Amino acid sequence: MPMKKFVNKPEDLVSELLRGFALANADKIKVLDNNLVVRARPKAKNKVAIVTLGGSGHEPALSGFVGEGMLDISVPGDIFAAPGPPKVIEALRMANRKAGVLFIVLNHAGDVLSSNMALEMAKREGLNVRKVLTHEDISAGSRKNPTDRRGLAGCLAVIKVAGAAAEKGKSLEECAAIAERMEANLATLAVAVSAATHPATGGVIADVKEDEMVVGMGQHGEAGGGTQKLKSADETAAIMLDALIKDLKIKKGEEVLAIINGVGSTTLMEQYIVLQSVKKVLDRKKIALARCLAGEFLTVQEMGGFQMILGRMDKELLSLWDAPCHCPAWSVK
Amino acid sequence: MPMKKFVNKPEDLVSELLRGFALANADKIKVLDNNLVVRARPKAKNKVAIVTLGGSGHEPALSGFVGEGMLDISVPGDIFAAPGPPKVIEALRMANRKAGVLFIVLNHAGDVLSSNMALEMAKREGLNVRKVLTHEDISAGSRKNPTDRRGLAGCLAVIKVAGAAAEKGKSLEECAAIAERMEANLATLAVAVSAATHPATGGVIADVKEDEMVVGMGQHGEAGGGTQKLKSADETAAIMLDALIKDLKIKKGEEVLAIINGVGSTTLMEQYIVLQSVKKVLDRKKIALARCLAGEFLTVQEMGGFQMILGRMDKELLSLWDAPCHCPAWSVK
Amino acid sequence: MPDKFVQAQLSAMLMGAVARIKANHKELSRLDSFGGDGDHGSAMLRAADAIAKTVSGAKKKATKDLLSDTAWAVMGIDGGATGPLLGSFFLGMSDAAGKGKSLDAKGLSALFISGLEGVMKNTPARAGDKTMLDALIPAVEAMQTGAKAGAGIPDCLKSAADAAAKGAETTSKMKARFGRAKNLGDKSIGNKDAGAVSMSLIFKGFSEGVESA
Amino acid sequence: MPDKFVQAQLSAMLMGAVARIKANHKELSRLDSFGGDGDHGSAMLRAADAIAKTVSGAKKKATKDLLSDTAWAVMGIDGGATGPLLGSFFLGMSDAAGKGKSLDAKGLSALFISGLEGVMKNTPARAGDKTMLDALIPAVEAMQTGAKAGAGIPDCLKSAADAAAKGAETTSKMKARFGRAKNLGDKSIGNKDAGAVSMSLIFKGFSEGVESA
């Protein structure tokens, strides 16, 4: 079966998508010759810079998070493949400053390998870089084995609060502490209902049977988690939310952030319906839905499904969440 | 085959999606008890109000365009079905003011019927309402038979410039003239590659053969236009752009706006790739791509495909396009 | 069955249409899915529910008010093209209804004529355009012919229902020029128009409702 | 074929790996699609192109430099887990390469050992974890055994390639504990690890490249 995608040559996928991305967001970002994505108007040098890296094919993530109140540089890799260490070290050099660089890495083998090798070189060169790993996927391991847990779309919350802290002039230590506190209080669970095709290979990723859904699917179609019969929005939300609440040990009376991240062909209509399901469950449990969001932030091509992200919020995290930001994927005023 | 959607009871679709929409965008909009969508912070009463109506299931359109610099009220209907005249007249009454109400209607039978009946009542009640019809779909009829042409996602551009004009304090006559000028210089063409399912009926809309695409598909899966073999992004963009340029009679040296509107499962990655294809074609033709945009603004559930929108811009339209806006679907700073 | 028509008969007539639509909504969506968006059945189902609710809440309402309440209820369903058009049919009927409490066949025929005018005021579609009008126009004509010939309401409605069904049948040979299906062009030929079929079901239901009253 | 190894032989060895990978990339993606994301073949293809480009531009480079250039080229492909790991293998080899222009079997074996250390420094994965290491470790061991026994480079590489192939074979009975496939858990059993197969193809190619030089 031919792939039903509007693409040209597979080897041009990333450079072409970045060209279109730059055209569509010229007021917010620039794509440099080496494909690094930077802000159109750079942040003041006396503030902490924030850098991340990650494979392409998840648009708008991660380069769509570059902008005021969010990232300074994103290092896009090939489709679903982390960028290599040479490009990452270039980004760290470019971001380097006395105030320091916060380096946010999503826990996937390639990203971790590239970032560790780049970090080692950065240290040797005396760059002031501090790494924070995000790994909030509760499907892939217990909270006690954090390295088993993948970094999913919850990175949006980590980048948001760290980005706001950096914009406010907080120190590298403070920004890192905030990022880590958000990360430690964050949990994500994904559900998939239909497959996607890899835009370069044409291979099918994450085939799901006609009447089934897979809770715990990874964001590259890596299998995992519980295959079960399709359920309604209310039922699915309740199953996923229960698992997230349990993982984070959220108690009655606490305040949470909830994000419904559509991964591809699941409509915004459905994301909103799931969000109201979440609200109903939280109301029953007397947990306060302090903030919420729905939309496509980190996609898996045209896969059907979504990621549900839950975060325990405190006063400072809430105020950082509310701070302004303006990037291709999101805007808070 | 069971529908792979996260929904609950079909009759609750719209009320539930609006509940989630309100939760996720509490800083920008409110959903009233009668389901009208209004701004969280209303526009000053001495400025022209802008109202639109339309079926649901196209999220974020049209209610996602309510906000600063854009709409004041949206009247959502049921899935793919225009709201009835009673709700529309309520919205017109609520928006009514001395400065006047600009009433933007997309050309679809139901919307036109409802809006005409509501307008008649509004006139009888002495309300100061001026209607502008959008019908920029070039697949459905020639420019000489405008009523044959459907109103597609190009409404975004019309709402943007009219919204900016209203925010600047322009009169109802001026706002209407600007909306009409944008509309007269706008052309949209859609392409579909894969089907969607109706979230209430479960029926398949717009089935497309495995190796084919349909240029000219309507945004409810209404057939039409040219069925052809699947083509690359570059080839598809060239075919569609040629038709749009021809329809608008765009000449070398003119300045245009181009929008790639993803309708569902076609990824943002592909939308960006198509946008860079558009740029290449325009460069060859020496037409200036003055502004552009890519994203999901008006969707057709999980249909695969996109709408390409081309607009001839003048200085005033460009400055209105650049003016700030802040609504759930889009933000310009 | 009395040969004068009072509120109870009008309610029964409307409820007959409700029953017919409820029994056939899936087929209506199926017909709409060829060139339209496949939702005509669900729109008609909501219209039927709205009519039923109005009728059941309408103890001893004047004919005029029952019809205009029905019209507003139908228009309020957010039913795409269906709501306003069907609503203007009932609104047109209401416009022609006098203060009197009873109706004969001629009176009911006059109401239908006014209902048809209400629809035609709101759409440029005419006979032959493959819309609900291709069922509605022959139905109203048959009603009128019967009433002029002195037939009673049940017989008139029966011939109106037959005419509507025949009219709906003919739409399968027509090319759509209005509504979403018009985008199909020549390909719209071969299937009946969903709206015409639902209009014929309404008249069939009217006739059955009055028979059973 | 000389029993000392100079730049031309090293280039031939690398180009042998390039040819093997190019011929089998689809199979590598297929293997990666069971539990991973199905792109290992395309990553390896880009790695192969990067190696070929480096080799063809490397007229008369010292072994050390050719290997470190190869390492950086491979790391630069944006190849997910593959780029950094394969890169650190070549970087490790380069680290151990002396200034000398030629190499015997023992020398090449020492380079491989250092390459393996380079990989192991960068991943906590060990033998039995269903990764490329399950091909790389036995290959390096076989090379070492052969060299110690006094065999020449071609024979040593042949036994290294055989050992790598056998090692890759054994991964089908293993449970993945690293890389994307680890999320499969027990279900990862039954298919060979893509990275282990590509490592075995590299050694097969090394051996073929040297044979044909």
Ligand SMILES: Nc1ncnc2c1ncn2[C@@H]1O[C@H](COP(=O)(O)OP(=O)(O)O)[C@@H](O)[C@H]1O
């Ligand atoms: N402009 C029109 N004039 C008359 N009838 C129309 C018109 N547009 C649509 N219709 C009728 O409405 C039917 C479709 O109704 P429905 O599916 O409920 O609305 P929508 O097209 O908004 O989805 C068509 O089959 C046709 O009979």
Ligand SMILES: Nc1ncnc2c1ncn2[C@@H]1O[C@H](COP(=O)(O)OP(=O)(O)O)[C@@H](O)[C@H]1O
């Ligand atoms: N942490 C790791 N340690 C060792 N090898 C690994 C690790 N992660 C992945 N691999 C190897 O890489 C292979 C997958 O490579 P590839 O598909 O190119 O990268 P990605 O997983 O980023 O898509 C696996 O089959 C495995 O052999």
Ligand SMILES: [Mg+2]
């Ligand atoms: Mg990958």
Ligand SMILES: [Mg+2]
């Ligand atoms: Mg409809």
Ligand SMILES: [Mg+2]
């Ligand atoms: Mg319809």
Ligand SMILES: [Mg+2]
């Ligand atoms: Mg892979």
